[in-house]
Amino acid sequence: MTRVSVNPGRVDWCGENPGIYLKHNASDEAYCVLSLFFRVSLSPYGRGNAAIVLAAPDASKGWPDETNFIITDNQRMMRWIVDGWVSKMPTFIGKAGLRHMSWLNLESVHKTPGDLKTEYRETLRGSTVTLEMIWQDMGPPIPVEVTVENSATKEHEMYSVFLEAKSADIKVNGTSLPGSVQSRQFFGRSMSTAFLAFSETWVTPDNGGDQ
Amino acid sequence: MPLSEPITPGRVDWTGENPGILLKNDDGTFSAMALFFRVAWSPVGQGQVLLLYGTPGQEQGSDEAPNIIISDNAELSKYLLDNFIGRLAAFRDAPAFKGLRHLVAQSVQTDGDPMSHRYSETISGEGTSVQLLWEDLEHPRALELMPDQVGSGMHTMFSVLVPAQRAGILVNGKSLPGKLGTRMQAGVETTSAFLYFTETWIIPPDAS
Numbered sequence: 171m172t173r174v175s176v177n178p179g180r181v182d183w184c185g186e187n188p189g190i191y192l193k194h195n196a197s198d199e200a201y202c203v204l205s206l207f208f209r210v211s212l213s214p215y216g217r218g219n220a221a222i223v224l225a226a227p228d229a230s231k232g233w234p235d236e237t238n239f240i241i242t243d244n245q246r247m248m249r250w251i252v253d254g255w256v257s258k259m260p261t262f263i264g265k266a267g268l269r270h271m272s273w274l275n276l277e278s279v280h281k282t283p284g285d286l287k288t289e290y291r292e293t294l295r296g297s298t299v300t301l302e303m304i305w306q307d308m309g310p311p312i313p314v315e316v317t318v319e320n321s322a323t324k325e326h327e328m329y330s331v332f333l334e335a336k337s338a339d340i341k342v343n344g345t346s347l348p349g350s351v352q353s354r355q356f357f358g359r360s361m362s363t364a365f366l367a368f369s370e371t372w373v374t375p376d377n378g379g380d381q
Numbered sequence: 382m383p384l385s386e387p388i389t390p391g392r393v394d395w396t397g398e399n400p401g402i403l404l405k406n407d408d409g410t411f412s413a414m415a416l417f418f419r420v421a422w423s424p425v426g427q428g429q430v431l432l433l434y435g436t437p438g439q440e441q442g443s444d445e446a447p448n449i450i451i452s453d454n455a456e457l458s459k460y461l462l463d464n465f466i467g468r469l470a471a472f473r474d475a476p477a478f479k480g481l482r483h484l485v486a487q488s489v490q491t492d493g494d495p496m497s498h499r500y501s502e503t504i505s506g507e508g509t510s511v512q513l514l515w516e517d518l519e520h521p522r523a524l525e526l527m528p529d530q531v532g533s534g535m536h537t538m539f540s541v542l543v544p545a546q547r548a549g550i551l552v553n554g555k556s557l558p559g560k561l562g563t564r565m566q567a568g569v570e571t572t573s574a575f576l577y578f579t580e581t582w583i584i585p586p587d588a589s
Contacts, residue, residue, distance in 0.1 A: 173382070173384065174382045174525070175524060176567050176568075177382055178382075179382070179523065181541055185579070211398065212495045212543070216494050217491075283426065285426055286426055313389040313539070314389065315387065317383050317385055317387075331581055358388075368396050368397070368421040369396040369579035373523050
């Protein structure tokens with residue numbers, strides 16, 4: 171297979187999309203915490219920032235009854251991304267928490283990148299919530315390019331640069347959520363469930379994904 | 382289109398955003414050249430860098446048309462000058478390359494919407510403010526370019542290109558003279574005003 175220099179597909183959105191998935195125990199089948207951060211630089215609905223935290227992924231309740239929320243400064247864009255991408259990712263498919271999460275207003279977002287090896291932090295504030303997503307002990311950057319068959323949504327092509335983090339923490343109003351980082355099979359190799367994802371681009375193939 | 386092997390071979394040199402504007406005189410020479418870098422990962426950390434040749438044909442620019450590099454990460458400026466900008470013939474061979482003044486950035490502001498009508502980056506430091514302004518934006522295209530298709534001649538490059546039909550470079554509120562030209566990239570004619578998002582430069586294994 172040779173490269174096609176100008177991808178004939180439609181660029182849907184691009185930006186940064188790191189995540190942290192935690193389990194109580196390595197042997198657990200399900201994650202106890204699912205979280206994703208978004209810094210979107212281009213989309214049909216403009217630019218924006220967001221984070222999704224599901225600390226009770228199977229609960230049909232939102233914040234503050236359960237720690238299930240999305241915090242964003244562009245709700246329209248994130249409604250589109252949740253429906254078109256997040257809800258189709260294997261770790262989020264069928265999760266009641268995703269349907270019932272509360273939508274909170276984001277007032278500020280601040281990153282503390284450090285040396286990109288020791289610790290990387292995103293801090294989001296709004297709606298009386300302070301969320302800290304912390305990645306620690308990162309590996310080297312790994313460039314990935316993913317076909318429809320290999321992509322998380324099974325509908326899009328995706329390009330990104332991943333950095334695995336050996337450990338991670340998620341704090342909501344100063345309290346760490348339970349669970350720890352695990353490893354999973356991803357892109358044909360064992361990879362951490364905490365990762366930075368820079369320069370991520372999602373493309374709908376010109377055949378509409380019917381590959 | 383992505384290849385079937387999900388992990389691209391090679392070493393990431395840097396990744397981030399890299400828009401630019403190249404303005405020309407009537408005789409085809411460059412009247413002003415600007416590149417902006419918002420780097421998400423490099424071996425020397427993140428940062429934002431603006432390179433401006435206000436007077437490309439001379440080592441020393443003027444107050445109105447300075448030759449400067451403004452940055453919030455001096456180590457990143459040096460890394461990009463040595464390893465990237467210095468490999469781009471149009472920038473390396475301009476007399477301005479040797480006369481750059483280095484300024485410390487005090488603010489960086491992004492405005493507009495790259496899928497709408499207008500987008501801008503404004504970077505300010507040590508009394509100088511430079512605004513890059515792109516208008517009449519085309520739809521975004523995902524690019525996958527091989528070493529023989531990029532200016533450095535040595536990288537595999539992934540990016541999202543948004544060409545602009547109109548653009549301007551303003552120094553302390555005053556527009557630099559010149560007009561846009563055309564250029565070819567990957568067999569496609571485009572303009573000399575471009576936004577590049579989610580851009581990744583990879584050194585292939587056989588070049589490492």
